[in-house]
Amino acid sequence: MTVASASAHETAAASPRSLFRYVLGLADDALVLGHRLSEWSGRAPMLEEDIALSNLALDLIGQARLLYAYAGEVEGMGRDEDALAYLRDERAYSNVLLVEQPNGDFAATMVRQLLYAAFMHPYYQALSASADRRLAEIAAKAVKEMAYHLRHASEWVVRLGDGTEESHARTAAALDELWMYTGELFAMDEGERALAAAGIAVDRAAIRPRWDATVDAVLREAALKRPGECWMQSGGRSGRHTEHLGHMLAEMQVLHRAHPGATW
Amino acid sequence: MSASTTLPPPQDADLERARAAAAAVVDPEIPVLTLEDLGVLRGVERRDGRIVVSLTPTYTGCPATLAIALAVETALAEAGLADARVETVLAPPWSTDDISDAGRRKLKEFGIAPPERAQRGRGLFAQETVACPRCGSTRTLRISEFGSTACKALWRCEACAEPFDYFKCL
Numbered sequence: 162m163t164v165a166s167a168s169a170h171e172t173a174a175a176s177p178r179s180l181f182r183y184v185l186g187l188a189d190d191a192l193v194l195g196h197r198l199s200e201w202s203g204r205a206p207m208l209e210e211d212i213a214l215s216n217l218a219l220d221l222i223g224q225a226r227l228l229y230a231y232a233g234e235v236e237g238m239g240r241d242e243d244a245l246a247y248l249r250d251e252r253a254y255s256n257v258l259l260v261e262q263p264n265g266d267f268a269a270t271m272v273r274q275l276l277y278a279a280f281m282h283p284y285y286q287a288l289s290a291s292a293d294r295r296l297a298e299i300a301a302k303a304v305k306e307m308a309y310h311l312r313h314a315s316e317w318v319v320r321l322g323d324g325t326e327e328s329h330a331r332t333a334a335a336l337d338e339l340w341m342y343t344g345e346l347f348a349m350d351e352g353e354r355a356l357a358a359a360g361i362a363v364d365r366a367a368i369r370p371r372w373d374a375t376v377d378a379v380l381r382e383a384a385l386k387r388p389g390e391c392w393m394q395s396g397g398r399s400g401r402h403t404e405h406l407g408h409m410l411a412e413m414q415v416l417h418r419a420h421p422g423a424t425w
Numbered sequence: 426m427s428a429s430t431t432l433p434p435p436q437d438a439d440l441e442r443a444r445a446a447a448a449a450v451v452d453p454e455i456p457v458l459t460l461e462d463l464g465v466l467r468g469v470e471r472r473d474g475r476i477v478v479s480l481t482p483t484y485t486g487c488p489a490t491l492a493i494a495l496a497v498e499t500a501l502a503e504a505g506l507a508d509a510r511v512e513t514v515l516a517p518p519w520s521t522d523d524i525s526d527a528g529r530r531k532l533k534e535f536g537i538a539p540p541e542r543a544q545r546g547r548g549l550f551a552q553e554t555v556a557c558p559r560c561g562s563t564r565t566l567r568i569s570e571f572g573s574t575a576c577k578a579l580w581r582c583e584a585c586a587e588p589f590d591y592f593k594c595l
Binding site for chain 2: 195209210212213215216217218219220221222223224226227294297298299301302303305306309312313
């Protein structure tokens, strides 16, 4: 392929359709994880963490709302944030598999939180320099919140990993269980690669060194062993989800679908 | 616009009234702070003849954002400016450095420790020092980085044994 045809190809791929798909993926990641965390409301192991997890959920749902609103505008079909959040089925959701995994115990929630926040913090930092002004603005806002998410999860993983025999075992088990979903954080399709080449999206591979460094530092402090290279599960971005997402969406969407157009 | 000795046109008086009305609205969760103290009032201008008041959210998911926008709309209507519009702007992102000195003083008097410094640069496991808003001691302990609202953390003073809210840096 010649350079000229490659750039023509990239321009075609960096279309409004690609931008819509890309923003939707970011929004779905944030909403699905936000909803998962909200499932802890009233059920966390202690009051302070109940409040913390609800706060984290609020941040993520707030980020999702901004991203959905923008995605809807880019798509130009009149879909607003509610239509995108409540009226799409599982196969139309494009979040990574990591964020839809069930909460499990508190250790599993904290490990999932660490793996996601260690990625999204530097990712939003890079995205705040996006050539797309709206995305840059949203990212500049979100990065400040993700700094708190990362610190919260890191402190808990250290406390649990370097805690009792039981907390160590549970945290190690969660890490082993969730590790195979981390590869998808770095995967990009053709449309997203074109957007990255155009300075709109962020090259996910470029985030890898910082993610590795953060995760390794926390695991070392937590006396946990980083899982070895393994086969990485994927499919979320193209709508092929684990069985857990459908159940989550059913609960999340039922009210809106049962009472279309209802308002407070 | 050229300099003039005549009275300002009526729309300028309206703009001033709109600014004063919006600036005096108080935060629904921290009622000692006005929007001006909080630093979320980003602009009051006339666009195509219509007054537009720009607000910026503190946290993206803060439930008070909507309540604040509604309160501003109400205040504008009460000031006789029902035609004015409220819009949200994200950039530059709000920071606790945007809280005015008066706002910081009011927070402390209300029993909330004002934010110490901007969040930037704080490392992964770094600790911060927060003075108790009641007795002033720095022998304080962070209980949780997340408190009763998105913007607050929960702390306890080891000197006077009182728990307190800390307006955390963003």
